[in-house]
Amino acid sequence: MEGIIGYGAYIPRNRIKVEEIAKVWGADAPSYKRGLMLEEKSVPSPDQDTITMSVEAAKYALKRALIDPLEIGAVYVGSESHPYAVKPSGTVLAEALGATPEVHTADFEFACKAGTEGMYVALSLVKAGEIKYGLAVGADTSQGAPGDALEYSAAAGAAAFIFGRENLIAKAVESYSYMTDTPDFWRREYQYYPQHGGRFTGDPSYFKHIIGAAKGIMNKAGMKPSDFNYVIFHQPNGKFPFRVGKMLGFEKRQIEPGWLVNKLGNTYSGSSPMGLTATLDISEPGEKILIVSYGSGAGSDAFVFEVTKRIDEARDLAPRTRDLLDNNKNYLEYGVYAKFRQKIRKAD
Amino acid sequence: MREVAVIGVGMTKWGELWKKSLRTIFVETALLAMDDAGVDRIDSMYVGSMSSGLFVGQEHIASMLADYLGQSPVPSARVETACASGGLALRLGFMEVASGMSDVVLVSGVEKMTDVSGYEATYALGSAADQEYEGYHGITFPGLYALIARAHMEKYGTTREQLALVAVKNHCNGSKNPLAQFPFEITVDSVLNSVLVADPLRILDCSPITDGAAAAIICPAEMVRKMNKPVIKIIGSGHATDTIALSSRKDITWLEATYQAAKQAYAMADKKPEDINLIEVHDCFTIAEICVLEALGVVKRGEGGKAAEDEITFLEGKIPVNTSGGLKAKGHPVGATGVAQTVEIVKQLRGEAGERQVKDARIGMAQNMGGSGGSTLVHIFERE
């Protein structure tokens, strides 16, 4: 049986509150907080990017996996904010971990589902017997245009998973993908900020694909919502995961353990994967988890995991995701945030 | 070995010399030294320059300067040990004359630093640190000395006020030196309230960016005697190295290269620290003077902070230090500094130091340091 043998998350220390952003643009903070269920979001420092967060999350995953990095056969980084337009993030990650040179490396991009794409491929290669261990990271330092609704949610974080066949923390019971061509959110080459289709990002996009993938995988696995202890949906804001959960027949209590977005923001490729790390942190042997990502453009990957006994010894070999989220925070004013995110025009 | 003496010295006003190029600054200064010596030709020359390449984009300055000084085809060499380049020029000239290979040698130093922006100057100076393992991490020169200062304060209880007093003393001396870049006095308060550069060091703890040159003519002592001029002999020369990276040292508050170079110079001169009447030290930052005095054996290890506080290093004190104003007030055109120290010691030993003259000065010492202490030259001079 294949599955997760190590996992880890990373969250930058900086935060900005919804009120602080709303103040600058004259927006109504309480309505954002109610409407989107967002309170604050993480912000990367100038010295943090998708690569650095991937390295830290992957190091935590290695601490839980207890394997020799040289035995990792694949290193995948999924992100829509790879620091280079041309030159892989994965090579830096593989080199920093000491996994080179006999390793397959690739960068994925599929809006917010690039992380689960990497997971899908790494897991599949392990299943195929091509590699002993596969590492997949979902990470982003997303940018929302100043004043745009996305600015309240676009956040930074990373989650890493190592897949293997032995010493599993969670068995991979089923996987499934659901995809159509739906241009609800995009960023053209050479553009700094993404564009989106407003309410078009809802029903025909997020809801259609998540529901399609969730139903598809449950059908494939012969399972129903009540068979799961936990479910994680992509979290572009606080409200969508609960709404889609309700539409599918899940209860709030199944969603809440992996629901980080109100304090974290939307970490794009890291979003549902970080929900999974937070869920694994509190899960017990035998419990079943459904994760459904969503990436604009558009599609969803879905996995069913069953937690094993090893969770009890692996859980505290690295920091828990909720601890990273709740501790050691540093709140920024909008000016410093704008400086950190390079939103200020400077002389050459 | 022949006895070697300094027969002439030259220095022009230092500062931001917007109208003058590197070659002009050098030639004006070298001509002053030649006039002072009473010679119009030399056998060879050494030029100390830390980074003419980064500051003015000009390498190969040894030949250029020999040419513009009207001395081609004499041999001319540029030498570099970061901010100790001037001291090295003196040592090599000393060895050449002592060996009998040449009689009249020009030793000089020059740096033209204001043709680049502050950022570029910071970068150029930073290149004296380990670029891959110090500079890579964003450390600057003030930063390296700040690391030393913080450690010294922690280990020996050296105070912020003691650091400030070094600058106050050197500015007090510099106010009496018309060639100094900043010939005015400052107070402890003004140091403590000046802008932070690298905590705990503030701008008034730091030597400035300066354009300037200094030159000396050295020759066999016998030649000076025959000319009936004051005989200022070089009686000790020491040169030592240490790790270029500060973090590689056993004790980051201790300047081993200075200790070793001083040991050599004292041995050659057959002198002890208490024989010395005045010292020019490399106070690129206030903390540097404190650590140097310890390594030279002028004060005990850890007690450098008290030297200025107890006023023993003031002009009227037991052992005046940096009567010229030091790097702090006189300025610090890096490659020229070591030779400018020679200029000051020679003027003092000749009794030509005016308002800042040390009474009965007979033996003087100069300590010139590169990087965070990775190179040091120490010279001892005696009036015959």
Added chain:
Amino acid sequence: MTTPSRYWREIPQRYRLEANKCKNCEITFFPPRLICPQCKNRELEPIKLAETGKILTYTVIRVPPHQFVDQAPYAVGIIELDDGVKITAQVVDCDFEDLKIGQRVRIEFRKIFQEGESGILCYGYKFVPE
């Protein structure tokens, strides 16, 4: 602009803290050396440095070199790692007022600087409070 070779060849040290150790007197060198300055022995073996340590001394750089302008002010310290090796690096994710000599820190992988708007991104180690 320098060619990437200069950055690239230091990757084992900057990404993975690879050092070496004199087989005779057991002193560790970072970066690795070809000869032991202590005993002049030329047989040295590779070793990985500890990833935690304590602050020996520190400063806050307020006048930075141009590649670091966007990060200033930033703290730089000399860190004594738990294996005794001392290295110079930035200390981040801390409030400057809270920095102390003796403070425990651990390594994190960060971007050190970037070569202008179009050059390579340079990564390496920094320290954060433990």
